[in-house]
Amino acid sequence: MFPGATSDFRIPVRFMNFKILARTLLALLALFVLNASLAFGNVWPSPRVRWVNAFSVEVAVCVLLLAAVLRKRERIHRGILGLVWLVLVIGHYIDVTAPGLYGRDFNIYWDSRHLANVAAMLTRDVPWSTLLVVVGGTLIGLAAGFAVVWLCLRFVTAAMKDELPRRAFAVAALILVSLFTAQHLVPGFPTRIPFADPVTGSFARQARYVAGMIGPNRLAPALGSSPALDVQLEELRGADVLLIFLESYGAVTFDNPEFANTLAKSREVLASEISAAGRQVASAYVESPTFGGSSWLAHLSLLSGVEVRDEYANVSLMSQNRQTLVTTFALNGYRTVALMPGIRQEWPEGAFYKFDVIYNFDSMEYTGPKFGWWSIPDQYTLAKLDARELGTESRAPVFAVFPTATTHAPFGPVAPYQPDWARMLTSTPYDKSDLEPALAAVPSLTNLSPSYLRAVSYEYESLAGYVRQHAKDNQVVIVIGDHQPAAAVSGRNAPWDVPVHVIASDSIIMERLLNEGFSKGLTPRHPALGKMHSLVPMFLNAFGSNHTDNTRSRRAATTD
Numbered sequence: 001m002f003p004g005a006t007s008d009f010r011i012p013v014r015f016m017n018f019k020i021l022a023r024t025l026l027a028l029l030a031l032f033v034l035n036a037s038l039a040f041g042n043v044w045p046s047p048r049v050r051w052v053n054a055f056s057v058e059v060a061v062c063v064l065l066l067a068a069v070l071r072k073r074e075r076i077h078r079g080i081l082g083l084v085w086l087v088l089v090i091g092h093y094i095d096v097t098a099p100g101l102y103g104r105d106f107n108i109y110w111d112s113r114h115l116a117n118v119a120a121m122l123t124r125d126v127p128w129s130t131l132l133v134v135v136g137g138t139l140i141g142l143a144a145g146f147a148v149v150w151l152c153l154r155f156v157t158a159a160m161k162d163e164l165p166r167r168a169f170a171v172a173a174l175i176l177v178s179l180f181t182a183q184h185l186v187p188g189f190p191t192r193i194p195f196a197d198p199v200t201g202s203f204a205r206q207a208r209y210v211a212g213m214i215g216p217n218r219l220a221p222a223l224g225s226s227p228a229l230d231v232q233l234e235e236l237r238g239a240d241v242l243l244i245f246l247e248s249y250g251a252v253t254f255d256n257p258e259f260a261n262t263l264a265k266s267r268e269v270l271a272s273e274i275s276a277a278g279r280q281v282a283s284a285y286v287e288s289p290t291f292g293g294s295s296w297l298a299h300l301s302l303l304s305g306v307e308v309r310d311e312y313a314n315v316s317l318m319s320q321n322r323q324t325l326v327t328t329f330a331l332n333g334y335r336t337v338a339l340m341p342g343i344r345q346e347w348p349e350g351a352f353y354k355f356d357v358i359y360n361f362d363s364m365e366y367t368g369p370k371f372g373w374w375s376i377p378d379q380y381t382l383a384k385l386d387a388r389e390l391g392t393e394s395r396a397p398v399f400a401v402f403p404t405a406t407t408h409a410p411f412g413p414v415a416p417y418q419p420d421w422a423r424m425l426t427s428t429p430y431d432k433s434d435l436e437p438a439l440a441a442v443p444s445l446t447n448l449s450p451s452y453l454r455a456v457s458y459e460y461e462s463l464a465g466y467v468r469q470h471a472k473d474n475q476v477v478i479v480i481g482d483h484q485p486a487a488a489v490s491g492r493n494a495p496w497d498v499p500v501h502v503i504a505s506d507s508i509i510m511e512r513l514l515n516e517g518f519s520k521g522l523t524p525r526h527p528a529l530g531k532m533h534s535l536v537p538m539f540l541n542a543f544g545s546n547h548t549d550n551t552r553s554r555r556a557a558t559t560d
Contacts, residue, residue: 020162027159027169030152035059037089037149039196042096049093054194058088060176063156067170070160078157082150089145092199223316227305227537229323233332234545235509238397239474240390241329241543245299245403246459248411250484251285251497253456254523262453266460271522273464277471279505282518285497285528286535292486295403296349298498298532299482303353303401305536318352325536326353329399337389339402341366341376355401359384367427369415369435372443374405377415379462381405383424386469407459409486411451412443417461421469452489467503477503478539480532497528500535502542512542 038056040049069076098106160166182189253259274281289309290297300308300317303324308314326336336356340347343360350358364384366376381402389398406414416434423429430438443451463479481498484490501522502513514520516538517529529535 020159020165023155023159023162024165026155027165030155031059031063031169033148033152034062034085034156037085038092038199040092040096047097049096052194052196054196055176055180056196057177057180057198058200060173060180063160063169063173064177066157066160067166067173070157070166076157078150078153081153082146085149085153086142086146088199089149091202092196095197095199095202223308223313223320224306224533226322227540229305229325229328229536229540230331231328231540231544233329233540233543235506236332236397236476236543237474237506239476239504239506240398241334241400241476242385242478243302243325243399243401244463244477244479245295245302245401245482246479247295247404247407247482248409248452248485248489249407249456249459249479249481249498250288250490250494251481251499251524252484252490252494254499256491259449259453263457263460266457266464267522270460270464270467273467274503274522277467277505279467279503280507280510280520281501281503281522282510282513282520283499283501283522283524284516284518285524285526286480286500286530286532287528288481288483288496288498288532290483291494291496292483292490293409295482299401299403301531301533302480302535305533307531307533318349324353325539326355326399326401328540330354330356333396334399335389335396337385337398337400339381339385339400341378341381342374342403342405342408359388368424368429369439371406371413371415371439372410374408376405378404378406378459379415379418379421379465380424380429382462382466383421386421387425390470390473403482404459407452407455409448410443410445411448411455413439413441414451414454414458417458417465419465421465448486448489452485474505476506476509476543477501479503480535495528497526498532499524509542513538516542 035056036051038058039052039054041052042048043050066076094106156169160169179193180195183191183193183195253263271281288298289301289307294311297308297310297314300306300314303326304317304322305325306317306322308317330336336354338350338353338355338358340358340360341364343358344362347358347360361376364376364381366380366384368377368380371377381404385400385402389395389400416430416438418424418429441451441454463477467477478500479502480500483498484494484496487494501524502510502518504510519525529538
C-alpha cells in the first residue's frame with residue numbers, strides 16, 4: 001500500500017499486478033514450448049523425436065528482438081513470425097532426423113532434385129488410402145503446429161508489453177546469447193549450460209550448397225585428374241567383364257557380428273559355387289565417396305577414376321569430356337552395356353559414359369510380379385543380360401555395368417531365388433507357394449535390418465547361381481558396394497567402407513590383385529585399400545599388358 005492511497009486505488013493495483021503475473025507465467029510456459037520446438041533430438045533410428053535438455057539460442061535472440069520492437073511498438077505480425085518459426089522447426093527436424101536415418105546431412109539442392117521421383121514412386125506403389133492418410137495427417141500436423149506457435153507468440157508478446165517482464169526476459173536472453181557466444185569463441189570456456197545446434201546454421205549451410213551449385217565458375221570444385229586410362233587389356237584375353245554395384249552393400253555386413261552370422265550360410269554357398277566353377281575370389285575394403293544414398297556418386301567415382309563426393313562435383317565432371325572405364329573397354333573392342341532397371345525416365349548421364357546400349361526399366365521388358373518400389377528382381381536382370389547380350393553367337397566381349405535394385409531401401413519385398421534361370425524370363429517365374437510368402441514379407445520402416453539381410457542374402461544366392469550358369473565361360477565378375485546402408489541399419493558413426501570382390505579364373509589377374517592388397521576369399525580385411533576411385537589403376541594394372549610392380553607408390557599417390 002502506498003502512503004496516502006485510498007481503498008479505491010489499492011484494488012486496481014492488486015488486480016493489475018495479478019494480471020501481469022499471470023501473463024508472465026503464461027509467457028514462461030510459452031517460451032518453454034518454443035525452446036523445446038528448436039531443441040529436440042532424434043530417436044535413433046526412427047523419424048521420431050525426443051526431449052533434449054538444452055537451450056535454443058534462436059529463442060533467446062527472438063526474445064531480444066521482441067523486447068526491442070515492443071519497446072517502440074504496440075503490435076507485431078504474429079502470423080508472419082509464426083510461419084517463420086514453423087519453417088525453423090521443420091528445418092531443425094530435418095537437421096536432426098536426416099543423420100539419424102541416412103547417416104549424412106540433407107542437402108537441399110541435390111537431395112530435393114529427387115523428391116519428384118520419390119513422389120512418383122510412392123504414388124505408383126503405395127495405396128491411395130495410405131497416401132491420403134499420410135498427406136492429410138501431415139497437413140493437420142502443420143496446421144496444429146502453427147496454431148501452437150502462434151498462441152505461444154501471443155502469450156510472449158502480451159507479457160512483454162509490460163516493462164518489468166520485458167526487461168527481465170531481455171536480460172535473461174542476453175545472458176544466454178552471451179554464454180552461447182563465449183562457448184563458441186572463447187577456448188576453454190565452460191560448457192555446463194547446454195545449447196542445441198542452431199537451426200539457422202543449417203540454413204546457412206544449405207545456402208552455401210545452393211551458392212556452390214549456381215554461383216560463378218570460381219566456386220567450381222577442384223576435380224582430380226583422371227588416371228591413365230589408355231591401357232591395353234590383354235590379360236583379360238577377351239573375357240566378359242561384369243561390374244556389379246551392389247546397392248547398400250556395406251562393411252556392416254561383415255563388421256556387425258549379428259549380420260555376419262545371418263549371412264554366413266549364403267556366403268558359404270557363393271564361395272562354394274565360385275570354387276566349383278574353377279574360379280578364385282579376392283576381396284578388399286575401399287572407402288565410398290557417399291553414405292546411405294546418392295549411389296551415382298560412387299558409380300561415377302569408380303567409372304571415371306576421379307573422386308566425386310557431392311552433386312556439384314558430379315555435375316562439373318559430367319560437363320567435361322573425359323575418358324572412363326567404359327571408353328577404355330570400348331577402345332579394347334568391348335561392347336559396353338548399362339543395365340539400369342531402376343531408371344524409368346530419360347538418363348542423360350548415359351551420354352557422358354558413352355555406353356553402346358542402355359537397358360532401362362522399359363527395355364527390360366519384365367512381365368513378372370512386381371517386388372516393392374523397384375519392381376524388377378535382380379536375378380531377372382542378370383538373366384536378361386544373358387538372353388540379350390551374352391547368349392548371342394559371334395559377338396564381341398561385353399563390359400556390363402549393373403547397379404542392383406533389390407538391395408535398395410526399403411529392401412523389400414524380396415523375390416525368392418529361382419534355380420531355373422530360363423523361367424525367370426517368363427511371366428510366371430515363381431510358384432505360388434514361393435511367391436505369396438515373399439510378397440507378404442513387407443519391410444518394417446521402423447526396423448529395416450531384417451529386410452536388409454534378406455535382400456543381401458538374395459544377392460549372394462543369385463550371384464552363386466549366376467557363377468554356376470557361367471562356370472565354363474571366360475568371365476570376370478566385380479562386385480562392389482556403392483555405399484553403406486543408411487544409419488538406421490549400419491548404426492551410428494559407421495565407417496564409409498564397402499566391400500569389393502573380384503571373381504575370376506585367371507591366376508595372373510588374381511595374383512596382381514593380391515599384390516595390390518586384396519586378400520583371398522570373400523572376407524575382406526581392414527583397413528581399406530584407399531578410396532573407391534583408387535581401384536581404377538589397380539584394376540587396369542591387373543587386366544592390362546603394361547603391368548608394373550610399383551604397387552605401393554601408386555596406391556599412395558591415389559589415396560592422398
